[in-house]
Amino acid sequence: MRLDIYGQMKPAGARSWLNRRTMPLAASCPFSPDAEDEDALAGRHFPEACGRDPLIGRYEAAYVGHAEEGEFRGEGSSGGLVTWVAAELLRRGLIDGIAHVAPSSTDGDGGPLFAYTISRSVEALRQGAKSRYYPVELSGVLRTIRSVPGRYAVIGIPCFIKAVRLATAQDPVLAERIAFTLGLFCGHMKSARMAESFAWQMGTAMEDVAALDYRVKSPDRPANWYRAQVMLNDGTTREKDWWHMVDGDWGAGFFQNHACNFCDDVVGETADISFGDAWVEPYSSDGRGTNVVIVRSRELHGIVGDGVAAGRIALEPVDAGFVAATQAAGFRHRREGLAFRLTWWRAGLTPRKRVQASADGISARRRMTYRMRYGIARWSHRVFLVARLLRWRRFYLMWATAALSTYHGLAYSRGPVGRLVERLGLAGAEDGH
Incomplete structure (x- = not known):
């Protein structure tokens, strides 16, 4: 896997290999129509789960809360429970190592900012705490797991955990050695260019960036007020709120990977345990961070x-409806939005999804929103590439500003623009939010 010209991970190899269909790959790629879906995988791994829900899948229990012990909460992007559970597995001797994403040593060489690594101590694990909205791949750590005996856990977003499940079904060595999977709720995957764009908007070049923190934490600010920070090679830092970035609106889809248009798993339904942000009040206003947790493994x-x-750790039990409410926008985009997007593809290779193609009941305003998100995701890669090649940052920044303004004005405005859209008959009777 290599970063392509758009800063996305793509397979690299001889054309003869790229064009040749192989059943092992077809059965292990999480987006392949020949691979088992999330329902089948969860049914095999959690056959006795006491709860089932159409949005969050099979589960034993669900909670909202945070880590009380030590600095886990303060060091994490949210409530610190991902690192706490992973550390507890290490402490109990249930695993010998954990595969997770951690900062890379770039040294100004233009290499990836983050990559998968295997930590074998709590101290090393804690160095990789926090969310990383950056393209990574698993092949290196899977090779290590195959070659170095032991028991391992893997932390990943839904498609990565699904890929691990599919791989273990084909590889008995991986099946024996991967003992636990820890899932992360996911909105979509970003390209490496989002990090570069953030650096641009903080007045620096990517080659001068030594480290990036996507979510600087402050107990005095609501948890959903994201603030990014770059550390430069000279040791200085710069910060800026996401909402002051031209592409800082996550839902608009800037730099989204195209594959994410075909994903219907928000919460990591195939993982032994999954974690997300509690994006409902009063938790979203608590700057210390709060997790929502879905437990599927009885152990x-x-x-x-x-x-x-x-x-x-401090946890309160919640029901499936509470969990779904914390990720309402993600579920709307991955279920209703996916159903609509699937109507666009009539032929060719289309992933086999649990959602059926349909535009029934979707208001004109919602359809416009989904089309605009798709367009922003598609063109942000291309416009940014042109800006890089021309060394003209302002070209991308002007385009992104106009795209976001149009998106907000047409898709969400409840002011004069929104009323004009409704008068023109472009919006249906439904609320559209």
Whole structure:
């Protein structure tokens, strides 16, 4: 896997290999129509799960809360529970290493800012805390797991965990050695160019960036007020709120990977345990960060219960509806939006999804929103590439500003522009939010 000209991970190889269909790959790619879907995988791994929900899948229990112990909460982007659970697996000797994404040592060489690594101590694991909205790939750590005996856990977004499940079904060595999977709720994958764009908007070039923190944390600010920080090679730092970036509106789709248009798993339905941000009040206003957690493995449910009983983590039980509400926008885009997007593809290779192609009941305004997101995602890669080649940052920044303004004005405005859209008959009777 290599970063392409758009800063996205793509397979690299001889044309004869790229054009040749192989069943092992067809059965292990999470977007392949020949691969098992999330329902089938979850049914095989969690056959006795006591709960089932059409949005969050099979589960033993769901919670909202945070880590109380040590600095886990302060060091994480949210409530610190991802790192706490991973550290607890290491402490108990249930695993020998954990595969997770951590900062890379760039040294101004233009290499990737983040990559998968395997940590074998709690201290090393904590160095990789926090969310990374950056393209990565698993092949290196899977080769290590195959070659170095032991028990491992893997942390990843839904498609990565699904890929691990599909790989273990074909590879008995991986099946034996990967003991736990920890999933992360996901909106979509960004390209490496979003990091570069953020650097541009903070007045620096990517080659001068030594490190990037996508979500600088402050207890005095609501958790959903994202603030990015770059550390430069000279040791200085620069910060800027996402909402002051021309492409900082996550839902608009800037730099989204095209494959994400075909994803219907928001919460990592095939993982033993999954974590997300509690994007509902009062939790979204708590700058310390709060997790929502879905537990599917009974063994991990026991570990989580022990942590609560000892006061090391603070959790309150919630139902599936609460979890879905915390990710309402993601589910709307991945279910209703996916159903609409699937009507655009009539032939060729289309992933086999659990959502059926349909535009029924979708208002004109919502259809406009989905089309505009698709267009912004598609063209942001291309416009940014032109700006890079021309060394003309302002070209991209002007385009992104106009695109975002149009998106907000036509798709969401409740002011004069929105009323004009409705008068023109472009919006249906539904609310559209």
